[in-house]
Amino acid sequence: MKNRTVTSDGVRLAVYEHGDPSKPTVLLVHGYPDTHLMWQDVVTRLVEDFHVVSYDTRGAGKTGKPSTLESYRLEHLANDLMAVADAVSPDQPVHVVAHDWGSIQAWEAVTEPANADRIASYTSISGPCLDHVAHWMRRPGLKVARQLLHSWYIGFFHLPVLPTLAWRLWLGRNWGQVMSLADGVPRRPGHPAPTITKDGINGMSLYRANFRPVMRKPRERRTTVPVQVIHPERDRYVTAPLTENLQKWAPKLWRRTIPASHWVALTHPDVVARMASEFIRHVDGAPATRSLRRAEVGRHRPPFTDKxxxxxxxxxxxxxxxxxxxxxxxxxxxxxxxxxxxxxxxxxxxxxxxxxxxxxxxxxxxxxxxxxxxxxxxxxxxxxxxxxxxxxxxxxxxxxxxxxxxxxxxxxxxxxxxxxxxxxxxxxxxxxxxxxxxxxxxxxxxxxxxxxxxxxxxxxxxxxxxxxxxxxxxxxxxxxxxxxxxxxxIAGTTTFSGVTAAEQARKQEASTRAYRRRNFxxxxxxxxxxxxxxxxxxxxxxxxxxxxxxxxxxxxxxxxxxxxxxx
CATH class of the missing domain: 3.40.50.720 (NAD(P)-binding Rossmann-like Domain)
Structure with missing residues (x-):
């Protein structure tokens, strides 16, 4: 592994590289309250075929903490992603794979027209574009109400003092247990990261800096980049409707589901790595796998095609x-x-x-x-x-x-x-x-x-x-x-206990006639x-x-x- 520091808008980003730089670059972006370490198991499965890069986002892990709340706005987060991409793959576009808040900020970069030639593909996991969400929520209904219930923690993070105290006094030291009990994430050394309390507190600025401005005035964010959306079916935070009907924003769209919880990269790294790899290879010219073909949105086909x-x-x-x-x-x-x-x-x-x-x-x-x-x-x-x-x-x-x-x-x-x-x-x-x-x-x-x-x-x-x-x-x-x-x-081949061969033949013939008369x-x-x-x-x-x-x-x-x- 090679470590380096990339500076973006005055923030020093901790970047981690694995594999051969001459191979296609896969850029992994973590969510909240994680660090680059959440991708470890995915990295080991991708590194043989790709140049795999991850980094700690603003305020997380070994990356610096911005001095102002405004510095957590989406445009700065997108600039960070592109700064890392330019540093690790200056001559070739990168394939972005992102989760949770990493996915939210990656949407910002992917939907910026100036980045279209620098991002070859985008795999989004459990993190929608906030502008898309804001447009969707303007059509109230049961689905919107259900999502609001699942998003209760966002309101909590906007409260003064209390959420910070929660992280300092209890959540920080018990976060691994919370993830294990709530989402089945296995306990293991090194995860959560040693910086979890700091990461949890700093990362709340992501919510405070972005949700209110975007919800009040959403933009039209579209992209021509091929997008693969992976939805964990048991996600407690991002419901399925937020991952559906995105063709308006991303016409080159694939949607796949995994029977898993929110932290799918930790619980199902094999599946995440395989889905990302299949999509990347297809975008780079390989034939689509059966699973990927049936995930393509907009293809009209019989119900069991590609199954x-x-x-x-x-x-x-x-x-x-x-x-x-x-x-x-x-x-x-x-x-x-x-x-x-x-x-x-x-x-x-x-x-x-x-x-x-x-x-x-x-x-x-x-x-x-x-x-x-x-x-x-x-x-x-x-x-x-x-x-x-x-x-x-x-x-x-x-x-x-x-x-x-x-x-x-x-x-x-x-x-x-x-x-x-x-x-x-x-x-x-x-x-x-x-x-x-x-x-x-x-x-x-x-x-x-x-x-x-x-x-x-x-x-x-x-x-x-x-x-x-x-x-x-x-x-x-x-x-x-x-x-x-x-x-x-079956009637003609049924065997019978306690009878001679001749009697069995007669019974088989009689059964066959009865089944024919029933004629189902x-x-x-x-x-x-x-x-x-x-x-x-x-x-x-x-x-x-x-x-x-x-x-x-x-x-x-x-x-x-x-x-x-x-x-």
Whole structure:
């Protein structure tokens, strides 16, 4: 690391450089009450490919404190940013990545026409342009009222004496604990910075010098610089509406979300570094990643365009219909089945953006390899549909251990393997996603003749409920689909306990006829799966009998058990 001092408007700025100066320069600007140290984990992830520069802003860390309140005005902060940019990259434009108040002051620099040739791109995290906010707040409504509630601390910072005392007497020494409890920021040596009390007190001048003048008389601040806005979905201070509908001000706009809290650079440095890197590379001429393509604002496209959907058991029935439904909505589809030929048929029907794999979902290693292969060849899936399953009927007392094992290996363990292998990828990707587990109405409809099958599907039902709770904080939804009687080949392949081969064949034929008479097509189940993902629905009974059984299981489970005993 190289340290240097850059003077701007009489203030000595502490600047920190990492990496090769011949590579594209990324300029990181911290917010309040942080210092350049908040970027440490992001720096380590960017430094191999970029010349990474950070600095302590006015009054923070080792940078000097201005002598007047007016010296904290936005125009001076923007001058600081440009002074650092000119010092560390005099011949090439810089890529700015900023957070919180760093983002607010970076907007000031980015929207200054004279800087258009000096800033190649701008990634804004949790810090809107104050002028844009002021214009937005002139349209009062519930969204504005909600943002005002989230901005309560701004009013507090304008009070005399009290906020300074709060920092000196309690906040300064407890700031790390506050961040940990409120936003899940991990405690670690060196953060918060040793100067936190001073930084907290000095930084309140940012609010006092700028909010009232800008709110009273906002300017028209526009930019031609490519802008990427990253919004942490659990941000306690900047609500989503402040990051939406910015095309008027920044027509070259991308908007991405992360299921995280305000200090996302500290809690999710991998994701922040990846998003910044993808955007910078694209601005510099590289093809946009799938994630970045779907983040581009103003592109009109089908709802699942630039999304990757993985479907198990996709060689026929509900799996095939689901693959075709997602493909029709613009998705790239990956289909797996234990039979490669049928998976390939589905992929051919789904179009050029579909791929087929042969996978036995009962094999944990095979599913793990499948997930790794998909990630390497196509990227991290946005949607995973664990659909593969087999049917089994007969009395529980007639079921053999081998029959139990076979059904549970596919119907339960197959779903577990898919959830774990792909869920881990989604969590690491940091952009959320959706997992669909195909259960059955048999999950909540007890039966004397479907005991083994019902048990496997009831386990999938509860697995999905537990997984939904566990993955909510990662922004990953989980839907449980309970189809009912659907006209697929499952009836013809269902095995039966305690019968001869000839009897089993007769029962399979009779079941197939019954399912055909019911004639509920798998395409209608597929439509419900697509809708469940779009609406992030938790539990979806599909057919009339599935819906009726679901209602009865909740209103009168005793009656349902009585019916099961009689029939």
């Amino acid at each position: 990757l959907v993985v479907i198990t058991g996709g060689g026929s029935g509900i799996g095939r219909a689901t693959a075709l439904a997602f493909a029709k909505q613009g998705a790239e589809v990956v289909v797996c089945d234990i039979n490669h030929d049928t998976a390939a048929e589905t992929a051919a029907l789904a179009g050029a953006k579909a791929h087929a794999y042969q996978v036995n979902v009962a094999d944990e290693g095979a599913v793990a390899k499948f997930a790794a292969d998909v990630a390497a060849a196509h990227g991290i899936p946005d949607v995973v549909v664990n659909n593969a399953g087999i049917g089994h009927a007969g009395a529980l007392m007639d079921a053999t251990t081998e029959e139990w094992q076979r059904v549970l290996d596919v119907n339960l363990w197959g779903v577990i393997h898919g959830c774990k292998s792909f869920g881990e990828l989604m969590i690491a990707g940091g952009e959320g996603g959706h997992i669909v587990n195909v259960a059955s109405a048999a999950a909540y409809l007890p039966s004397k003749v479907l005991g083994v099958y019902s048990t496997s599907k009831a386990a999938v039902f509860m697995l999905s409920d537990c997984l939904r709770a566990e993955l909510a904080s990662a922004g990953i939804g989980v839907s449980t689909i309970c189809p009912g009687i659907v006209n697929t080949n 097509p798998p395409e209608r189940v597929a439509a419900e799966i697509v809708r469940a993902v779009r609406q992030r629905r938790a539990i979806v009974p599909v057919t009339a009998e599935a819906k009726a059984a679901r209602v009865l299981s909740r209103l009168s489970p005793t009656a349902l058990r009585g019916l099961a005993a009689r029939f």
